Amino acid sequence: MPLERDEDIAELLRETRTIAMIGASDRPDRPSYGVMRYLQGHGYRVIPVNPQITGEHVHGEYVWRELSQIGEPIDMVDIFRRPAAAGEAVDEGIAAGAKSVWLQIGVINEEAAARAEAAGLKVVMNKCPKIEIPRLRVAPVA
Numbered sequence: 360m361p362l363e364r365d366e367d368i369a370e371l372l373r374e375t376r377t378i379a380m381i382g383a384s385d386r387p388d389r390p391s392y393g394v395m396r397y398l399q400g401h402g403y404r405v406i407p408v409n410p411q412i413t414g415e416h417v418h419g420e421y422v423w424r425e426l427s428q429i430g431e432p433i434d435m436v437d438i439f440r441r442p443a444a445a446g447e448a449v450d451e452g453i454a455a456g457a458k459s460v461w462l463q464i465g466v467i468n469e470e471a472a473a474r475a476e477a478a479g480l481k482v483v484m485n486k487c488p489k490i491e492i493p494r495l496r497v498a499p500v501a
Contacts, residue, residue: 361472361484369495371481372488375434376404376500379426379457381448383437384408385417387494390463391439392417397489398437402500406433407438433457437488438466446471453478463487482498 360361362368378398383405384391394420398405406429407417413424423429426436426448438445438460445462449471452460459481462468472482491497 360477361435362484365495367481368483368486368491369497371435371483372492372495372497375459377406377431377433378403378435378437379406379408379429379433379452379455380437380439381408381426381451383409383417383424384439385412385415390405394437394439394463394487394489397492401492401497405437426455426457429455432444432495437459437461437463440466442466442468447475449475453480459483461486461488464490 372377380395382391395405399418399498407420407422408426409422410424412422415422433455436457438448440448445466448458460475464487467485472484475482
C-alpha cells in the first residue's frame with residue numbers, strides 16, 4: 360500500500376536527501392519547474408531527468424536522459440509523467456536502486472506502485488512534496 364499516514368510521509372521526507380525528478384522541465388510554467396526549485400530551496404539535491412532536454416541545466420543541475428545514467432545513489436524518484444507512462448519510470452527507479460518513488464498529483468498507477476513495493480521501495484502516490492513538506496512541517500534538509 361502506498362504511504363498514506365502523515366507520520367510515514369513525513370518520515371520518508373526526513374530520510375530523503377537526493378531526488379531524481381523524471382519529467383523535470385526547463386519551462387517556468389510547468390509544475391515540475393516550481394517543485395524542483397522548492398525542493399532545492401528546502402535542502403534536497405534534485406537531479407533532473409528528461410530525454411527532451413538532456414545536456415541542458417535546470418536550476419543549476421545537469422539534465423540526464425535516463426535514471427540509469429546518473430551513477431550515484433538516489434533516495435527518491437519524483438515522477439512527473441502521465442499515469443500510463445509512470446510504470447516505466449517506476450521500473451527505472453527500481454533498477455537504479457532508489458529507496459522510494461513519489462508519483463505526483465494525478466499520477467495514479469496501482470500496478471507500478473505494487474511493483475515498487477514488491478521490490479522494497481516506499482511509495483507515495485497522488486501527492487506533491489511541495490504541498491506535503493509545509494503541511495507536515497518537515498524541517499529543511501541539513
